[in-house]
Structure formats: structure tokens, C-alpha cells
Amino acid sequence: MTDVITVTGLARRFGPRVLFHDLSFAVHQGEIFVILGGSGCGKSTLLRILVGLLPPSEGRISVLGGDMAAAEAAQRTRVGVMFQMGALFGSMNLLQNVMLPLEMHTSLPETARESVARTKLGLVGLGDAAALMPAEISGGMAKRAAIARALALDPPLLFLDEPSAGLDPITSAGLDQLILDLKRDLGITFVVVTHELASIMTIADRCIMLDKTAQGMIAEGDPRTLGDTSPHPTVRAFFRRETMQDATP
Amino acid sequence: MSATIDIAPGRITLAGELDARHAGAVWTDALTAAAAAKGKPLIVDLTGVTQWDTAGITLLADIETVFGGTPAYAGATEQVRALLDRVHDARKILPRGGAEHVASWWAVLVSFLTAATDGIAFLGEAVLALVTLPTRAKMFRRQDLWRAADQAGVRAIPLVLLLGVLIGLILAFQSLVPMRRFGADLYVANLVAISLIRELGPLLAAVILAGRSGSAFAAEIGTMKVNQEVDALITMGLDPVTMLVLPRLLATIIVMPALTIVLDFAGLIGMALVLVGDGIPAVAIANQIAAWVVPGDLYGALAKSAVFGATIATVGCRAGMATGLGPEAVGVSATRAVVGGIVSAIVLDGIFAIVFYRLGI
Numbered sequence: 001m002t003d004v005i006t007v008t009g010l011a012r013r014f015g016p017r018v019l020f021h022d023l024s025f026a027v028h029q030g031e032i033f034v035i036l037g038g039s040g041c042g043k044s045t046l047l048r049i050l051v052g053l054l055p056p057s058e059g060r061i062s063v064l065g066g067d068m069a070a071a072e073a074a075q076r077t078r079v080g081v082m083f084q085m086g087a088l089f090g091s092m093n094l095l096q097n098v099m100l101p102l103e104m105h106t107s108l109p110e111t112a113r114e115s116v117a118r119t120k121l122g123l124v125g126l127g128d129a130a131a132l133m134p135a136e137i138s139g140g141m142a143k144r145a146a147i148a149r150a151l152a153l154d155p156p157l158l159f160l161d162e163p164s165a166g167l168d169p170i171t172s173a174g175l176d177q178l179i180l181d182l183k184r185d186l187g188i189t190f191v192v193v194t195h196e197l198a199s200i201m202t203i204a205d206r207c208i209m210l211d212k213t214a215q216g217m218i219a220e221g222d223p224r225t226l227g228d229t230s231p232h233p234t235v236r237a238f239f240r241r242e243t244m245q246d247a248t249p
Numbered sequence: 250m251s252a253t254i255d256i257a258p259g260r261i262t263l264a265g266e267l268d269a270r271h272a273g274a275v276w277t278d279a280l281t282a283a284a285a286a287k288g289k290p291l292i293v294d295l296t297g298v299t300q301w302d303t304a305g306i307t308l309l310a311d312i313e314t315v316f317g318g319t320p321a322y323a324g325a326t327e328q329v330r331a332l333l334d335r336v337h338d339a340r341k342i343l344p345r346g347g348a349e350h351v352a353s354w355w356a357v358l359v360s361f362l363t364a365a366t367d368g369i370a371f372l373g374e375a376v377l378a379l380v381t382l383p384t385r386a387k388m389f390r391r392q393d394l395w396r397a398a399d400q401a402g403v404r405a406i407p408l409v410l411l412l413g414v415l416i417g418l419i420l421a422f423q424s425l426v427p428m429r430r431f432g433a434d435l436y437v438a439n440l441v442a443i444s445l446i447r448e449l450g451p452l453l454a455a456v457i458l459a460g461r462s463g464s465a466f467a468a469e470i471g472t473m474k475v476n477q478e479v480d481a482l483i484t485m486g487l488d489p490v491t492m493l494v495l496p497r498l499l500a501t502i503i504v505m506p507a508l509t510i511v512l513d514f515a516g517l518i519g520m521a522l523v524l525v526g527d528g529i530p531a532v533a534i535a536n537q538i539a540a541w542v543v544p545g546d547l548y549g550a551l552a553k554s555a556v557f558g559a560t561i562a563t564v565g566c567r568a569g570m571a572t573g574l575g576p577e578a579v580g581v582s583a584t585r586a587v588v589g590g591i592v593s594a595i596v597l598d599g600i601f602a603i604v605f606y607r608l609g610i
Binding site for chain 2: 090091102105106107108109112115116118119120121122123127133134135151152153154185186
């Protein structure tokens with residue numbers, strides 16, 4: 001099984017404060033890999049490091065065979081990122097948002113860019129909303145549109161930061177299904193940062209769990225079995241939805 | 250290897266990497282050939298395609314659209330057919346109309362009238378809040394009043410002094426050249442003093458207030474609106490007009506006459522510098538001003554400036570309260586506050602000119 005991401009001995013410090021240290025894991029091609037953990041454990045920071053927005057304090061990272069922090073534009077376009085709030089450009093409608101990377105990185109003629117962008121919006125269920133502005137759509141639609149934009153150049157690897165945050169359970173379940181569909185139909189590898197247990201159980205093939213107190217990784221594996229097999233009380237508490245007192249042996 | 254195309258009668262042969270980066274090289278030719286083959290048998294040969302993504306699949310879907318049906322695909326793998334089905338599903342939904350972003354003259358007129366009526370309604374709200382202030386005195390925060398007065402008034406004094414001196418200098422210098430031809434150098438003092446005190450003082454102070462404080466009011470309240478702080482006030486049973494608008498409104502009504510006096514004084518100093526430099530004694534300049542400028546000129550100007558201040562504050566606060574969503578909304582509100590404030594002040598100045606003329610002031 002080919003690894004699309006390998007992380008070895010990764011650490012990140014902010015001044016004297018250690019957020020995490022000695023992180024090592026791999027993401028396999030074609031899987032949905034979830035990074036989970038409580039608030040403040042460094043999930044989003046880890047994602048920012050993986051996509052090259054933040055340098056690590058220590059360690060080695062290989063994303064699609066290269067280092068994203070030093071990557072040229074061509075390498076960066078092989079990775080799609082959906083930010084937590086969508087980060088759609090407010091002055092452009094949804095179609096223009098999705099067309100932007102196609103305009104910047106391909107030689108497709110205008111009509112072809114529009115056609116491809118409409119396809120992407122259709123793939124995320126927003127084929128009827130192309131003309132709407134970001135201010136006119138709901139949070140769930142904004143996240144779908146952000147995924148469509150991240151998909152614009154058909155990247156083999158997609159990072160999603162808290163896709164379910166702030167969404168109602170029905171919209172959240174729809175987004176989970178979309179992720180599964182895109183994995184099945186387009187063969188995309190997903191790295192998803194979330195702490196929504198229902199979402200994790202639905203989409204994740206494998207996961208790692210970060211912990212603030214341990215300043216690092218406390219579990220790795222199939223989320224469906226970790227609740228029973230992990231020796232760590234925080235992991236068991238998380239997956240069994242128990243309080244820490246219940247989970248402590 | 251990039252994408253290539255070979256066109257023969259009844260056959261389009263695509264080869265190479267048919268993805269977003271390379272499909273542009275063959276896109277137009279493929280669609281032209283497919284359109285030319287409409288109504289005739291067409292084979293699209295994909296045997297030589299080595300790389301696919303949804304852009305390439307979208308090209309096949311577009312070929313079907315311009316061809317008016319499904320051509321015979323040669324060399325299409327199961328994966329390509331499955332992706333093509335997925336793209337067909339994705340393109341089934343017809344786009345619905347979005348917001349119309351090209352403004353027609355009618356839309357502009359309606360928008361102007363709506364803004365005008367909204368502004369009047371907002372002014373009514375503010376006046377009502379002022380009248381009923383005793384019943385909700387707790388909501389009126391005096392520290393906000395002093396802070397707004399400090400920001401709009403005290404901190405504006407250096408700018409007002411600088412601009413006042415410069416305006417006085419320029420007016421005096423420009424007037425002196427033609428007046429000297431008639432031996433009327435001394436009367437430059439009358440000309441500049443009356444025009445400054447009656448008209449330019451209040452108007453320039455209003456322009457400075459609109460640029461400095463009207464925009465600041467709109468940005469402050471607009472940011473609060475975007476952060477849902479205004480909604481929070483309402484849900485707590487607090488009146489945002491009393492808490493946010495009234496302190497700023499009263500502050501500008503207080504500081505505008507003071508700023509006008511400062512600007513007038515600075516302008517007269519600037520004028521005096523030019524005239525003294527021209528050899529006219531300072532006492533002669535003072536006598537001219539005292540003889541020709543009557544107290545009514547100053548009182549009328551101060552009344553005007555208070556009204557300008559109230560208008561600019563109302564327009565600025567209204568722009569802030571009407572802030573929409575999105576990152577550009579606060580900027581739009583600040584622009585509206587400045588433009589609306591200056592236009593309102595000039596229109597009101599015209600109305601005051603007519604009223605003062607009729608009243609013989």
C-alpha cells in the first residue's frame with residue numbers, strides 16, 4: 001500500500017510551550033484518515049504543518065513525495081484544502097470561486113473552465129447554486145462549495161479542517177456521505193481534522209488521536225475498535241462517550 | 250506527455266493526459282469536431298488516453314452536449330464510464346437564477362429611494378430614542394459620549410488647525426492678486442472672513458468630520474453588527490440606538506461648533522499671515538473683520554455646523570447598522586458613511602443658504 005503522507009518525529013513548539021512532539025504516522029493512498037482529539041491538542045496546527053502553512057519545530061514530513069513548505073505552485077495544486085470556515089472569496093460567486101484555480105493553473109479556455117467548475121459544483125450538490133454569492137448561502141453550502149473549489153484541479157489528496165463544525169446533524173451527515181462518494185468515485189485520499197464522533201465513525205478508515213496532556217499521539221488505528229482496545233483512558237472515554245472517571249480503570 | 254487529438258471523418262481520437270492541466274490543448278478542437286459530426290455516426294477513440302481526471306470526463310460530457318447524443322466510445326474503461334455517469338448526474342440540475350449583480354437605472358433609483366426612506370426612518374428612531382432617553386437613562390453610557398467626543402473632536406483639532414491655516418492662506422493669496430489691481434487689498438480681509446465664517450468653516454469642518462468620524466462610526470458599528478454584538482444587545486433587551494447611536498450623535502452635535510470655531514480662527518490666522526506679508530497692518534485687518542462680520546454670521550454658522558454634525562453622525566451610524574455580511578461589508582459601510590455624510594452636508598448647506606436669505610440673516 002502506497003503512503004501519500006509520511007510523518008517522522010514531528011514536533012511543534014510555540015516558545016517554551018510544546019504542543020506535540022515525536023509524532024510519527026503514515027497516510028495510505030485512497031483512505032480517509034482522521035486526526036482527532038480534544039480542543040487545543042493541536043489538530044488544526046498539525047493540518048497547517050502538513051499543508052505547508054506552518055513550519056514544524058522538528059521532524060520530517062513527506063506529502064506526495066515532497067515537502068509542502070518548500071513546494072512550488074505545481075506541487076501545491078496536487079493538494080486541496082478546505083478551511084474550517086470555507087474561506088470562499090466574498091467578491092466572487094460560487095462558480096467564479098471554483099473557476100479561479102482553473103484559470104490560474106490550467107490552459108483551459110473560458111467555456112471549458114466554466115463547464116469543469118459546474119461539474120465540480122454538481123459533484124458536491126451545488127449545481128443549482130453557481131450564481132449565488134458566498135454571503136447568500138448557508139454554512140453547509142459554504143463548506144460544500146469550499147470542497148468543490150478544493151477539487152477544482154482534481155488533487156489526489158484533500159485536507160478537510162473540521163468539515164462538520166457548526167452544522168446540524170442532517171447537513172453534517174450529508175457532508176460525510178459526500179466525502180465517502182468522492183473517495184469512491186474519484187479515488188481521493190482524505191485527511192480530515194474533526195472531533196465529531198458520529199462523523200468519525202461514518203467516514204474514517206483509520207485515525208490518530210492527539211492529546212493535550214500527553215503533548216502528542218495517544219492512539220492510532222481503526223476508530224471502530226479503538227474504544228475497546230486502547231489502553232489509554234482518554235481514548236476509551238472519547239469513543240465510549242464517557243467521562244474520564246468512568247473510563248479510568 | 251500532453252493531450253493530443255486526431256480528427257478524421259466520423260472519428261475523434263484523443264490521446265495522452267486528459268486532465269485539467271492538459272485538456273485545454275484539445276478542448277476547442279474536440280468540441281468543433283463533435284459539432285461538425287452532429288447527426289452522423291461518431292466514434293470517440295480513447296484508447297491512447299493515459300491519464301484522466303474530472304476535467305477530461307467533463308470534456309466527454311461536453312462532446313456529448315454539442316454532438317447532441319452519446320457517441321460510440323472506443324477504449325473507454327469501466328472507471329471512465331463510471332466517472333462519466335457521475336458527471337452526468339452532477340450536471341443534471343439546471344442552474345437557478347442568482348442575484349442580479351448588474352444594476353439597471355431603475356434598480357439604482359429604487360435603491361436610492363430605499364436608502365433615503367431608510368435614512369429618514371433611522372433619523373426618526375434616533376430622535377425617538379433621544380426623546381425617550383429619560384426612561385432608559387441606564388442604557389446611555391456617558392463614557393461612550395466622552396470617548397466619541399474625544400475621537401471626533403479633540404483628536405481632530407490638529408488636522409482642523411492645519412487645514413484651516415492652509416485654506417486661509419490660499420483664499421487670501423488667490424484673492425489678493427485680482428483685488429490689488431483695483432487697490433482693494435484691504436478688502437481681502439472682509440472677503441475671506443465672511444466666506445470662511447458663514448460658509449467654508451462649517452462646510453470644511455463637516456467634510457473633515459465625515460472623513461474622520463463618520464467612517465469610523467460606520468466601521469465600529471458595522472464590525473459589531475458582523476460579530477453579532479448588535480444582535481446580542483437586542484436579545485438582552487437593550488436598545489442599540491440608545492446605546493450605540495445616541496452617544497455618537499450627541500458627541501458630534503457638541504464638537505462640531507467647536508471644530509468650526511477652531512477652523513475659522515485658524516483660517517483667519519492664515520489670511521492674516523498673507524496680508525501682513527503684503528504690508529497691511531494687523532490692526533487694520535482686525536478692524537475690517539470687526540466692522541464687517543456681525544454676530545449673526547457666527548451664530549448661523551454654528552447652528553449649521555451642529556446640524557451638519559448630527560447629519561453626519563446619523564448617516565455614519567445608519568451605514569454601520571445596515572452593514573451586511575461578508576468581508577467587504579464593513580468597507581462598503583464606511584464608504585457609504587463618508588459619501589452620504591458629505592453629500593448630505595452640502596445639500597443642507599444649500600437649504601440653509603435659501604432659508605437664511607429669506608430670513609434676512
